[in-house]
Every structure is written in C-alpha cells, then in structure tokens.
Amino acid sequence: MKNKNYLNILRGVAGSAIICAGALQSLKAQAQEFSAADIQKATVLAVVKNLKESHVRPKAIDDNFSKIVWKKYLESLDPNKEVFLKSDFETLRSYELNVDNELNEGSLAFFNAAFEIYQNRLNAAAAGYRKVLAVPFDFTKPGSVQLNGKLRDYAVNQAELDRIWAQRAKYLILKKMMDLDKTRMNSPALEKEARAKVDRWLANTFKNLTGPSAQSERFSQFLNTITLEVEPHTVYFPPIQVKTMNVRSSRRFFGIGVELQDKEGDIYIRSVRPGGMARRSGQVDVDDRIVSVSNATGQMIDVVGMPILEVSEMVRGDKDTNVSLGLLKANGQQKTVTLKRGEVNENESRARSAVIQKNGKKIGYMYLSEFYVDATDAKGVHAAIDVQTELLKLKDAKVSGIVFDLRNNPGGSLDEVVDIAGFFLGPGPKVQVKEINALYTPTTTAKALYNGPLVVMINENSASASEIFAAAIQDHRRGLVIGAPASFGKGTAQPTIPMGKMGNKAKGIPNVSYGSLRISQYQFYRVTGASTQLRGVSSDVVLPGKLAYLESREKHRDSALPWDSIAPANYKPVNNANAWSKMKKVGREVGLQLNTFKIIDENSKLLAEQQLKPFSLKPAEFVKQQQTLQEYIRKIDETARLPEAKRLKVIATPGYEGAEKEWYGKWTEELSADIYIDKTLDLITKLIMLK
Numbered sequence: 001m002k003n004k005n006y007l008n009i010l011r012g013v014a015g016s017a018i019i020c021a022g023a024l025q026s027l028k029a030q031a032q033e034f035s036a037a038d039i040q041k042a043t044v045l046a047v048v049k050n051l052k053e054s055h056v057r058p059k060a061i062d063d064n065f066s067k068i069v070w071k072k073y074l075e076s077l078d079p080n081k082e083v084f085l086k087s088d089f090e091t092l093r094s095y096e097l098n099v100d101n102e103l104n105e106g107s108l109a110f111f112n113a114a115f116e117i118y119q120n121r122l123n124a125a126a127a128g129y130r131k132v133l134a135v136p137f138d139f140t141k142p143g144s145v146q147l148n149g150k151l152r153d154y155a156v157n158q159a160e161l162d163r164i165w166a167q168r169a170k171y172l173i174l175k176k177m178m179d180l181d182k183t184r185m186n187s188p189a190l191e192k193e194a195r196a197k198v199d200r201w202l203a204n205t206f207k208n209l210t211g212p213s214a215q216s217e218r219f220s221q222f223l224n225t226i227t228l229e230v231e232p233h234t235v236y237f238p239p240i241q242v243k244t245m246n247v248r249s250s251r252r253f254f255g256i257g258v259e260l261q262d263k264e265g266d267i268y269i270r271s272v273r274p275g276g277m278a279r280r281s282g283q284v285d286v287d288d289r290i291v292s293v294s295n296a297t298g299q300m301i302d303v304v305g306m307p308i309l310e311v312s313e314m315v316r317g318d319k320d321t322n323v324s325l326g327l328l329k330a331n332g333q334q335k336t337v338t339l340k341r342g343e344v345n346e347n348e349s350r351a352r353s354a355v356i357q358k359n360g361k362k363i364g365y366m367y368l369s370e371f372y373v374d375a376t377d378a379k380g381v382h383a384a385i386d387v388q389t390e391l392l393k394l395k396d397a398k399v400s401g402i403v404f405d406l407r408n409n410p411g412g413s414l415d416e417v418v419d420i421a422g423f424f425l426g427p428g429p430k431v432q433v434k435e436i437n438a439l440y441t442p443t444t445t446a447k448a449l450y451n452g453p454l455v456v457m458i459n460e461n462s463a464s465a466s467e468i469f470a471a472a473i474q475d476h477r478r479g480l481v482i483g484a485p486a487s488f489g490k491g492t493a494q495p496t497i498p499m500g501k502m503g504n505k506a507k508g509i510p511n512v513s514y515g516s517l518r519i520s521q522y523q524f525y526r527v528t529g530a531s532t533q534l535r536g537v538s539s540d541v542v543l544p545g546k547l548a549y550l551e552s553r554e555k556h557r558d559s560a561l562p563w564d565s566i567a568p569a570n571y572k573p574v575n576n577a578n579a580w581s582k583m584k585k586v587g588r589e590v591g592l593q594l595n596t597f598k599i600i601d602e603n604s605k606l607l608a609e610q611q612l613k614p615f616s617l618k619p620a621e622f623v624k625q626q627q628t629l630q631e632y633i634r635k636i637d638e639t640a641r642l643p644e645a646k647r648l649k650v651i652a653t654p655g656y657e658g659a660e661k662e663w664y665g666k667w668t669e670e671l672s673a674d675i676y677i678d679k680t681l682d683l684i685t686k687l688i689m690l691k
Contacts, residue, residue: 034502034512040219041106046499046514047223048103051230056436056492056520057561059230066099073225074114077218079149082164083121086154091117103226111222118218119210126206128165133199136191137170144614145171151612171615172198174622179263185619201266204305231520232557233494239513254341255316256323258284262308273663276344283337285329292326300326300336317341348663351383353390354671355397355651358681361688362651364394364402365671371412371420371465383412384419391423391449393653401453401684403677404469407483411464414493414524418442421472423449424479429569430472432525433493441569453687454479455680458539460547463488463554467532468524475527477575480540480587480687482680484547489554491533492561493522523561529568533561540587541683543594543676544601546636549608582690590683596675599639607632640675647672648681 052058059065074092078084095102095110102109145167146152155161176194177185184190216238223236257276261268269278269288278284292300293314303311315323324338349369356363368387374380394402414433421430422444433440456470458481467487473479499514525531534555554560575583610629616622642648650672656664671677 036215037108039502039512039514040108042502043223043499043514044103044108045106047226047236047517050497050499050517050519051227051234054497054517054519054521055230055234056434056523057231061100061103063097063100065229066097066101069099069225069229070096070110072229073111073222076221076225077114077118078121078154080147080168081149081152081154082161082168083118083125084154085121085158085161086156088117088121089154111219115215115218119214122206122210125161125165126203126210128162129169129202129206130199132162132166132169133195133202136188137173137195139170139174139186139191139617139619141618143167143170143617145617146614147171148612167617169198169202170617171622172202174617174619175626177619178623178626182623185623201305204302208306227517227519229559231492231561232554232559233490233492233518234520235494235518236515237496237518238515254319254321255344256284256339256341257344258315260290260308260312260315267303267306267308267311273344273348277339277342281337281339283335284325284327284339287330289328290325291328291334294322294324294338298324300324319343347660348667350381351386351390352656352664352667353394353653354668355394355399355653356403356671356677356681357649357651358678359685361400361685362397363681363684364397364399365405365650365677366390366394366402367405368409368420370409371416373413373416383416384423387420388423388449389655390653393655395450397651397653399452400688401455402450403455403457403680403684405457405677406462406466406470407457407459407676408461409463409466410461411466411490414442414465414468417465417468418444421469422446424454425472425476425574428476429527429571431468432527432529432566432569434523434525434566435521439566453684453691455684455687456481457676457680458483458487458537459545460484460486460550460553461488462537463490464493467491467537470537471526471532474537474540475573476571477573477577477580477583480583480683481537482541482587482683483539483543483676484545485542486538486553487532487536489532489534489536489560491523491525491531491563492520493524494518494520520561525566527569527571529565531563531565534563540584541591543679544597544604545676546600546604546607546640548601549605579690583687586686586690587683590679590686593682594679596639597679600636603632603635603639607636641673642675642678646678648674648678 048061052061070092074084074089092110092114095113099110101107155164173191173194174185176197177190180194181187181190220236220238227234227236255276256278257273258269258278259271259273261270267290269284269286269290272279272284272286290303290311292302293311295301295314301314303314315325317323319341321341322338323341324336327335327337329335350372351366351368353367354365356365366387368383371383373382391402414431418430425444426448427443427445429441429443431442433442454473456473456479458466458470462470462483467490470481470487474481496516496518498516501514502512523531523533536553573580607629610625610632613625615625648671650668652664652668
C-alpha cells in the first residue's frame, strides 16, 4: 500500500470525548518553573493552532463558534440541570461572543469565571443534598422527576433548585431501595439504609468534583468542548492520557486480571479473567464490591463515588508490585485481598473464530472487536496477523462459507483493515483516503486467502475501519452485509499528534508537554467515491436491533461533518452484475422472514419512549415503572436468544488451551444462542447454494 503511516489513525465511537482527571497536576509535577496559568495559556494556543492548520475541514473560530462553545461548555458542566441557576447564564453572558477572541489570544477569562461560579454552585448543591438526606423521606406524597435534562430548563431561583435536589434524591433512594430489596419498599429500615448509601455516594461525588484536581479536569473538559465543536472525533489528551491510549492499543498492561463495572457510584467486579492474578488467588469473585484500593504508599483509599477510570488506574501498576483491594462480598463479608500485579494479555479482545453447523453446512465464524495494532512495538499485536491465523484455521476446517462479525467494532488502524480486506478481495484498491491537499488509494497486492461465500455482520456501533471493510466487501460485490439498517457513519480518520512543549532543557528548564491532539486529518471514501460519513454502510439484509432508537449514530451529533463524494477509484468487482443480482435476491428473500425480530423492534421502541417519561416518586408506581422497563429489556434479551432446543452446534477451532479454554468455551456457548448469528447462517447457507 502507499508508503504512508496510517497506523492507529482510525478510531471509532468509543472514547471520542475523554476527559482525563488530574491532567494539569501531572504537568505541574513536571516543571514547577511554570505556573498552571502559563501552561494552560500555552496549551490553548497550541490546540487552536492545530485546529486551524491540521484539521481536514477546519471550522472558523468566530462569533458563531464562540456562541456555541459558550453554551455547550456550560451545558456540559451541568447536563442534568441541577447545579446552575438560569441567572448564572446571564452573569456569564458578556463572554458569549468573546470566547473566540480569548482562544486566539490564549486567554481563559471565560473559563475562569465559569469555573468560579460552578464551584460555588457545586458546594451549594452538596450542602443542599446533605440537608435533604438528613431526614427520612415521605413517599406518600405524589410527585415525579424528569431525569432527562434536555426536556426541562434550568431553575430560576433557589427554591426551584431545592425542589430539584429533593426530587433527584428521592429517585436515587427509591432506585437504591429497589436494588436492595424490592419486596420491602415500604420499610423504614430499608429507606434508612438506602438513604445512607446515596448520601455517601453523593458526598464522594461532590468531593471529587470540588477536589484538588477539579480545575485541571474542567480545563480538559473545556478544551474538548472546543475540539468536539470543530468535529466530533477531534479530542484533546493531556500527557498522562497518551500512556493509557498506548496500553489499550498494545493489548497488554500490568494488573490483576479483573474487569470493573460502575453501578451508581459503587465499583463492582464485573468479570475475573482466566489466568489473571485475581483468578489464581481464588479470593476475588464476580459481584464483589470494591470499597477501597491501596495507593503507591500502601494506604487504603476509599473509592466509593470515584470515577471508574481512576479506580482502574489505581488497580493497574508496574509489574510485580502489590495492590490491595478492600472488598465487600455478596454475602456481606468484608475482606482485604493483596495481589501481585502481572502482565495481562487481553486475548479475549483479539480476533477469534469457531465453526458452526447449520442446514447441513459447516460455516466459519470470525469475530473481531477492533482493528487493533501495537503502535509502540513493531513486533506487537496486529489484527491482520491474528485474523490471518484464524482464517487459516477455518480453511483447514473446510468451511463452506464465512461470517465476519463486526458488531460493536469501533474501528482502529487503517493499515490493518486494508490488509484484512485483502485476505478476501485480493489485489487492488480497498478505500480512498483524502487529506487537505492530497488523495491516496491504499491497496494490497497479494492474492486472496479465501474466495468462498462471505457475509459481514454490523450494527449501529460498527464504525470507521469496520465501515471501510463492510463497504469494500459490498462495493466489490464480494459478499452481503447484514444487520442494522446502517452502520455508525464515521468517515474520518485521526492520527494522534503531539502539540509541542514548553521549556528548554539546554538552559536547565524541564520540558512540559502540552499534551496530544487526536485530530481528523483524513476523510475516507468507498471505492465508488461515496463517503460513509453520516450515512454509514447500509445493510443488504436488515435485522432490527435494540440500538435502533437510541439516536447514538454520527448523524445525531451536532458538529458532524456533512456527507460528500469524490470520483470513484479504478477497481474491478469480484463478481459480475448477474452474480451480484442473484446474491441480492437471496438477501431480499431472507429479509422477508423476520417475524421474530419484530418483537425486538417493538420492545426497543417502547423502551426508548419509556425512558423519556418522568418517573413517579411513589414507591408502588416507581416499582411498576421500573418493572415495565425491565420487562421490555427481558423481552428483547429473551427474543434475541435461541431456545435451548434450537441452539446452534458450535465447534472449537484449535489454539485455545489452558487459561484461554475457559473463556473461549463461554464465548462459544453465547454464540450458540445468538438469534442474529442464526439468521445470518440462514443467509450464508442460501448463498452457498448459488455456487
């Protein structure tokens, strides 16, 4: 392909607005010679310079831009509209048309003014919640709460804000009571227990929001309001965040082998990975609640209410160092466990395969969570190498067709997706990549590794590099795409670039990095010339899913770039028009046999509508509403799983032994019950008959 470094520039949906805690504290630790204000001013200027000079479609930083950033930043501070008063916006109105001028000068007058008001309001909110939670709640009075901040305005006075806090606290207590024991919703003892838990969670939440790192966290948030208004996938990363990004892409880090989950401020063990230190110890179980974690000096730190990313960073650390966890077991037992950190290879998120039998045929199934690559190590993991390995396993198994599952795949490296597409398409162009003043057509030259029937699975979260692959398969008439009406719709690519530094080592002044910017420098286009931006890749066979009504695709983002097109590339489809017409006809026939999926579609729509409604604050009605939501979810999940008698026969491919055997077995068990895979197998077995 073109000799251009495209490694790791195609990131997808996940992480498009990351805010790193303690960013400026880490900068200050690097160089005490500079004040935080000096560093922040220089960082703002560096961000603005890069946005103007390096973005593929730079946006004018003018009065209109100023108005939008002013409004969106304030809204981002208080999305639930329970902190600010409406008058606070009027107090800050003088900055509305001046943010652009401040950005061009490196001034932070608006940011500082907003931060001062916000901190004062947070302190008032913390005190207000403490007062509300100090006495038992009366649940006999009627009332409701609207959780969606977009559906209500900011409070006009303190009395209205007090009512909002009372309603919000009441909702949180009812939710906690239901989680604890929904059969005792009228119990004063249960109310007291739930109120204490909510009080502790909110206290820790406000402590984190007003703590020592608050100013630096809000600064990162402010910068990302600016970058995301230019375009939704351009993101600022403080220096400390770059290390975390490299860890993710390498698929290796040092920890204890657990996955965490946040349940309204409480951090739970979601899974314990086979082969990890936690599993080997036999002392850590799924659903254990983490109440404290040791810091670098061994002191146990309370983590209730702490952001899950911060807790994850505390659990991780250098190889062969110890970390202690204070656990609350499901049976109420409290326990402190000390474990030695070791290398965790995230093999569970790497490419994997299986053979599934359906309609008398052996079908190869390939799953890829992300088009990953270790950008820090040339000999590190590569999605293309892993996919090639799995593809050869399926060929050895003599499968009659292959299903490539890219559901929830957010994207990744362009180099990797081009190489993987080549395994199925052979030589020729796979995608077109446009810079500000140039156009590239990445190609492969090797023969295809697999030429048999192929179907690609997508959903609304299949983005970026996933869309490149699905589009290439579709445009070359190589195979059909099945799944959501359309994929996510991200047609841009982002390298992460350093923004420069402050300091002069030659003069004894330590360098301080301004951080990095993941910036959209490329747009990609299908070989037909059409962009996947906004529109995504349309499925040949549509399978209704539970994400359809969430409005979470690219087209739902205010600052998304528009769709456009360029001239087509010089390419030759794999199949001729007649063969393609027959394949599409098979797809239409399968698409008519989707009665079961209508249940998923209907309940997904009802679920989305119900979540927009206010929640009652009377226990009986509240429980009924929650049970209605849970019933919609139950119907969706139940319908999406095949009944026991109709489970698919899944055969393991070689290479999953030892610690990997356990999770691989659980994975294949899930495959056997997936109704979407079952319907996809119906499609590919019909395509096989065309041969």
